[in-house]
Amino acid sequence: MFGGTPAKKAEHFWPSFKRLLGLLRPEWLGMAWVTLLVVVSVALTVIAPKILGQATDVIFNGAIGGALPKGITLDQAVQGARAAGQDQFADMLSGSNIVPGQGIDFTELGRLLMIVLAMYVVASLFSWWNGYILNALVMRVIYRLRADVESKLNRLPLSYFDTRQRGDLMSRVTNDVDNIQTALQQAFSQLIQSVLMVIGIGIAMFLVSWQLALIALISIPLSGIIAGVIGSRSQKLFKQQWNATGSLNGHIEESYSGLDLVRAFGRGEVMLEEFDERNGKLHAAQVGAQFVSGMIMPAMNFVSYLSYVLIAVVGGLRVAAGQMTIGDATAFIQYSREFSQPIGQIAGMANMLQSGVASAERTFEFLDAEEQTPEHDTQHLPERADGRVELEQVDFSYDPAVPLIHDLSLSVKPGQTVAIVGPTGAGKTTLVNLIMRFYELNGGTIRLDGIDTTELSRAELRGQVGMVLQDAWLFSGTIRENIRYGRLDATDEEVVEAAKATMVDRFVRQLPDGYDTKIEADGSNVSAGERQLLTIARAFIANPSLLILDEATSSVDTRTELLVQHAMAALRTDRTSFVIAHRLSTIRDAHTILVMENGSIVEQGDHATLLAKRRAYYDLYMTQFQGAATEEPEREADRPAEPEEVPAS
Numbered sequence: 001m002f003g004g005t006p007a008k009k010a011e012h013f014w015p016s017f018k019r020l021l022g023l024l025r026p027e028w029l030g031m032a033w034v035t036l037l038v039v040v041s042v043a044l045t046v047i048a049p050k051i052l053g054q055a056t057d058v059i060f061n062g063a064i065g066g067a068l069p070k071g072i073t074l075d076q077a078v079q080g081a082r083a084a085g086q087d088q089f090a091d092m093l094s095g096s097n098i099v100p101g102q103g104i105d106f107t108e109l110g111r112l113l114m115i116v117l118a119m120y121v122v123a124s125l126f127s128w129w130n131g132y133i134l135n136a137l138v139m140r141v142i143y144r145l146r147a148d149v150e151s152k153l154n155r156l157p158l159s160y161f162d163t164r165q166r167g168d169l170m171s172r173v174t175n176d177v178d179n180i181q182t183a184l185q186q187a188f189s190q191l192i193q194s195v196l197m198v199i200g201i202g203i204a205m206f207l208v209s210w211q212l213a214l215i216a217l218i219s220i221p222l223s224g225i226i227a228g229v230i231g232s233r234s235q236k237l238f239k240q241q242w243n244a245t246g247s248l249n250g251h252i253e254e255s256y257s258g259l260d261l262v263r264a265f266g267r268g269e270v271m272l273e274e275f276d277e278r279n280g281k282l283h284a285a286q287v288g289a290q291f292v293s294g295m296i297m298p299a300m301n302f303v304s305y306l307s308y309v310l311i312a313v314v315g316g317l318r319v320a321a322g323q324m325t326i327g328d329a330t331a332f333i334q335y336s337r338e339f340s341q342p343i344g345q346i347a348g349m350a351n352m353l354q355s356g357v358a359s360a361e362r363t364f365e366f367l368d369a370e371e372q373t374p375e376h377d378t379q380h381l382p383e384r385a386d387g388r389v390e391l392e393q394v395d396f397s398y399d400p401a402v403p404l405i406h407d408l409s410l411s412v413k414p415g416q417t418v419a420i421v422g423p424t425g426a427g428k429t430t431l432v433n434l435i436m437r438f439y440e441l442n443g444g445t446i447r448l449d450g451i452d453t454t455e456l457s458r459a460e461l462r463g464q465v466g467m468v469l470q471d472a473w474l475f476s477g478t479i480r481e482n483i484r485y486g487r488l489d490a491t492d493e494e495v496v497e498a499a500k501a502t503m504v505d506r507f508v509r510q511l512p513d514g515y516d517t518k519i520e521a522d523g524s525n526v527s528a529g530e531r532q533l534l535t536i537a538r539a540f541i542a543n544p545s546l547l548i549l550d551e552a553t554s555s556v557d558t559r560t561e562l563l564v565q566h567a568m569a570a571l572r573t574d575r576t577s578f579v580i581a582h583r584l585s586t587i588r589d590a591h592t593i594l595v596m597e598n599g600s601i602v603e604q605g606d607h608a609t610l611l612a613k614r615r616a617y618y619d620l621y622m623t624q625f626q627g628a629a630t631e632e633p634e635r636e637a638d639r640p641a642e643p644e645e646v647p648a649s
Contacts, residue, residue: 013354016361020180023141030137037130038193044123046200048116049338050208053331055112060326061097062104070101088320095322131189138184142177148367149173155371158438159398165250172366176359183356187349194342194349201339208332209324212311216336219307223343226299230292237289238355244282251278296351304340311336373440377457385449385464385545386414387576389435395443396434396599404430405599408444412592414545417577419587421620422596428580431596432548435578437461448546466544468568470551472531479508480515482534486542498541502567504533529564536567547577584621593617 024031068077074093077100081090153173161169205213255262255271262271315329324332391410397403405427412418420428433439435446437458446453453461466486474482483495483504490498495515499505507530511517519525526534539547549568565586568579581587588607595603595616603616610617 012361013357016364017357019364020184020357020360023145024137024184026144027137027141030133034130034134034137034189035192037126037133038196041123041126041130042193042196042200044119044126045197045338046204048119048123049331049334050204051112051119052116052334053208053325053327053329055109055116055327056330057097057325057327058105058109058112061099062102064093064096065098065100066103068098068100072100074098074100076100091322092320093322095319096325127193130193134189135185138181138188141184142181145180145363146173146177149177149363152367152369152371156369157372157440158433160369162398168250169366171249172362176363179359180356180363183353183359187352187356190345190349191353194345197342198339198346201335201342205332205335205339208328208335209315209318211318212315212332212336215310215314216307216339218310219303219340219343222303223300226296226303230296230299233292237285237292238351238358241282241285241289244278244285248275248278248282251275300340300343304337304343307340308333308336372458375457376455377460379451379455381449381451381456381460381464384543387464387545388412388414388447388449389546389576390447390450391435391444392447393444394434394441394446396430396439396441398439403599405434408599408601410594410601410604412576412578414576415574416591417572417579417587417589419579419581419590419593420596421581421584421587421593421617426596427599428596429550430599432550432578432580435546436465436467436548464544465546465548466539466542466571467548467550468532468535468539468571472528472535474519474526474531474534476519478513478516478518479504479511479534482519483515483537483541486538486540490541494541498537501570502533502537502540503563504530504537504567507533532564533567536564536571540567540571545575547572547575549577549579549581551580551582584624595620 072080074096077098078090078093081087081093150173202213202217205216251271251274255275262268311333315324315332318324319326319329389410389412391408394405394408395403396405408431410418420431422428430439434441435453437453440454448456448461448464475485480492480495483498484490486498487494492515496505499508499515508515508517517525549571571577579587579590587593591606592604593607593610594601595610597616603610603613605613611621
């Protein structure tokens with residue numbers, strides 16, 4: 001389940017609605033066909049009741065005419081009815097086309113009924129055809145939208161993801177896009193057809209009887225008022241519902257992602273209480289939103305019934321007065337029923353459209369997010385760079401008000417191993433992220449083999465770098481596929497060679513399926529150390545010129561750490577390496593150790609030199625290892641074994 005807020009009230013409805021319609025612009029030909037099919041379908045549906053009314057007149061005129069004496073005229077029949085005191089019957093006869101003595105014309109009746117049946121069949125087929133075309137083009141629109149969203153994800157800077165909840169981002173690229181699809185498929189098509197039905201039936205009603213049409217039109221302003229008042233209220237409640245949904249989903253995601261931690265600290269009851277509270281808020285919001293939005297259709301139906309009663313009464317009086325035929329009255333009553341139905345559908349689709357536009361607004365907000373600075377790839381590196389790294393007066397901060405790295409300069413020769421140590425928040429990971437161009441500098445320059453990294457494409461730069469992080473992330477697939485992820489064109493033999501070089505082959509051979517063993521979604525079927533070794537093998541097969549190891553041994557046990565260290569030693573061979581480590585025992589052999597505090601390098605040198613200075617590195621080292629501080633520098637040269645490690649203070 002993805003967390004985040006799926007959709008909320010659109011703050012700028014009309015601009016977002018216009019932009020949503022703009023997504024359909026490439027499908028203008030399909031939309032033209034859809035519109036044409038809807039127009040034809042609606043036209044046939046509108047004309048059919050009029051012809052059905054003519055069939056009703058055939059039945060009525062035949063039934064009455066057959067009861068009248070044959071051979072007299074209609075005027076004579078009217079006069080005879082008045083003479084007999086049947087004035088109302090006489091008025092009705094005067095407004096009809098009855099032929100005295102002539103019964104029901106079944107031939108004409110059959111012809112009219114066949115025409116009506118054909119109209120409804122063709123209208124239904126066109127309606128199905130319209131739905132098929134619309135669904136196909138909407139799928140293409142959503143396909144392109146999803147592609148745009150995925151492409152946008154790869155163009156956004158890491159700073160964008162640092163300041164937003166992952167669950168909310170996942171919701172924007174999944175739930176909101178699905179909501180847009182629903183709106184386009186259902187609300188949009190239904191609105192087009194309903195609007196055309198209202199227009200077509202309205203014209204037909206005026207042609208049949210403008211007096212009854214005016215009565216029917218009373219429902220439009222009443223429906224508009226109802227939709228406006230209730231819709232506005234429901235829109236606010238839907239916002240609360242989506243916010244509550246996002247809050248609940250975010251909590252669920254955290255609960256499942258940190259399930260081990262929740263259980264370790266015995267916080268299951270606390271998380272459950274938090275879930276119940278948020279679930280209760282969502283339930284209350286849903287009840288309120290659905291209750292208010294559910295009032296729209298009953299209110300619309302009441303207006304429809306009121307209009308229907310007025311039309312039936314007035315229509316009956318006009319038929320009795322001979323001012324319209326029974327067939328026209330029947331047709332008009334059917335029109336009135338069909339007239340209120342699309343109005344109700346328009347109101348019913350309003351909430352879905354509002355929700356869809358709100359999702360579109362959130363999606364467009366994501367698509368409009370500021371991207372990474374444009375690339376100026378005017379320079380290029382050889383297939384494998386030498387690995388000389390230079391930082392010159394580098395300035396960087398995540399927040400302009402909180403400086404982090406200031407005026408940092410560093411030069412690293414090809415093949416050297418640079419270890420970076422320091423307290424949490426000193427800027428160690430930030431430094432290597434700047435080398436990778438995950439963030440852009442506020443000032444200064446970073447060069448790789450003498451080339452400013454801003455003059456290289458990010459893909460070319462990162463293609464020279466291999467990373468092994470503290471969190472060993474594996475993808476769903478086989479072990480072979482996870483190793484090959486470092487270089488997709490690697491052969492099976494190269495995968496095995498990389499595995500042997502990084503101590504992976506020894507445990508993979510013991511698995512029943514070997515390199516074809518499937519890695520579960522969370523990598524739970526391999527140990528933490530094995531996962532880390534696999535990530536090292538992945539970096540090894542990429543054969544980078546520059547290597548970054550960020551706390552690669554912090555999550556493994558001491559025995560596995562030795563394997564990881566051997567694997568990393570093989571990985572660091574013949575390439576420039578940056579190693580971030582808290583365990584100082586892992587970086588004793590580094591060519592250069594950088595000690596960072598508050599974004600600055602406060603000390604720089606090899607292990608023995610820094611210990612001899614007895615400053616920041618010395619203090620860090622002594623907090624981790626027992627032994628006399630005064631003896632440490634003198635014992636470095638002939639030290640037989642690593643001192644006993646104790647927890648850091």
